[in-house]
Amino acid sequence: MHPIEDSGREESEATFQVPSPGAPGNVTCMALSAHFLIAGTAAGMLLYYQCQDKALLNEFRHTGGAIVKVFPQPYGTR
Numbered sequence: 001m002h003p004i005e006d007s008g009r010e011e012s013e014a015t016f017q018v019p020s021p022g023a024p025g026n027v028t029c030m031a032l033s034a035h036f037l038i039a040g041t042a043a044g045m046l047l048y049y050q051c052q053d054k055a056l057l058n059e060f061r062h063t064g065g066a067i068v069k070v071f072p073q074p075y076g077t078r
Helices: none
Strands: 027-032 036-041 045-050 055-061
Touching: none
Parallel strands: none
Antiparallel strands: 027 036, 036 045, 045 055
């Protein structure tokens, strides 16, 4: 992920790669909310990243197979 507009920071500081280099799994779907980037993988992993800090916050393993669609709720979970 990278910013569309120039933020004045070095490119390596402004971008991050999902999943991180060397991590297993092919990303099959992604969704972006106001604060999070959510990625689903072919291995059944659901990865939540905080956009501002570029930090992986949560990993969830789905045992039913690949995750092919992600629909975040803009106002949180119910």
